[in-house]
Amino acid sequence: MNTMLQPTLTVAAQPFAFELPPGRTALVIIDMQRDFIEPGGFGAALGNDVTLLEAAIAPTRALLQAWRERGWPVVHTRESHAPDLHDCPPAKRDRAEPGTQPALRIGDPGPMGRLLVRGEPGNDIVPALAPLPDEVVIDKPGKGAFYGTALHEALQVRGVTHLVFAGVTTEVCVQTTMREANDRGYDSLLVDEATQSYFPEFKAATLAMITAQGGIVGWVASLSAVLAAVQQEA
Ligand code: C5J
Numbered sequence: 001m002n003t004m005l006q007p008t009l010t011v012a013a014q015p016f017a018f019e020l021p022p023g024r025t026a027l028v029i030i031d032m033q034r035d036f037i038e039p040g041g042f043g044a045a046l047g048n049d050v051t052l053l054e055a056a057i058a059p060t061r062a063l064l065q066a067w068r069e070r071g072w073p074v075v076h077t078r079e080s081h082a083p084d085l086h087d088c089p090p091a092k093r094d095r096a097e098p099g100t101q102p103a104l105r106i107g108d109p110g111p112m113g114r115l116l117v118r119g120e121p122g123n124d125i126v127p128a129l130a131p132l133p134d135e136v137v138i139d140k141p142g143k144g145a146f147y148g149t150a151l152h153e154a155l156q157v158r159g160v161t162h163l164v165f166a167g168v169t170t171e172v173c174v175q176t177t178m179r180e181a182n183d184r185g186y187d188s189l190l191v192d193e194a195t196q197s198y199f200p201e202f203k204a205a206t207l208a209m210i211t212a213q214g215g216i217v218g219w220v221a222s223l224s225a226v227l228a229a230v231q232q233e234a
Helices: 050-070 151-157 170-183 200-215 223-230
Strands: 009-011 018-020 025-030 074-079 136-140 162-168 187-196 219-221
Touching: 009 223, 018 187, 025 050, 025 170, 050 074, 050 162, 050 187, 050 223, 074 151, 074 170, 136 151, 162 170, 170 187, 170 200, 187 200, 187 223, 200 219
Parallel strands: 025 074, 025 162, 074 136, 162 187, 187 219
Antiparallel strands: 009 018
């Protein structure tokens, strides 16, 4: 099938309709890892209530199923560092209020292995969203998925021009990656129910920031709006 000739699908979105080109729109799932979502991981070590993030799993799975059924490109990211932490600058690892120490830092051993270290059980994507062998998996040392990775090249070789985002956390790795994508020329849409934050007020603020000023970063749509548009594919 020549996806270049297919008409775009129109998604009802904020701040206005998003035109989604079938086959050239990648689903990008940011950091749906045990380290952020399950007790005993990096998110919990920072003192967060990780149960807030579980709500993103089922909506993300619905998107994943829709993309897989159509053979459209899927990208999973993992925030992760090499075992020797050479890709984890002290500015990232040692962040704490003066005179205090976080309970656990990146690289320290926790109940699911060393925190945010590649190959450790906690660094895996949650089983419900486990990548298939033909899907792109990007290990990223930063908050943004383009920094220090081959994501842009992986999208370019697949002819991707548009991105639909899911994942955690909304205001950190999701928003950073959407801003990086905008600078690289991708049109990006974030799916409301498929993203979560440890801070509901930060999620709300991020959705507002993305869509303000005529979509200065991109678009936001509901899961039902995205699925309704995708199901109209010829
Ligand atoms: C954080 C992320 N919150 N994936 N990482 O440190 O958003």
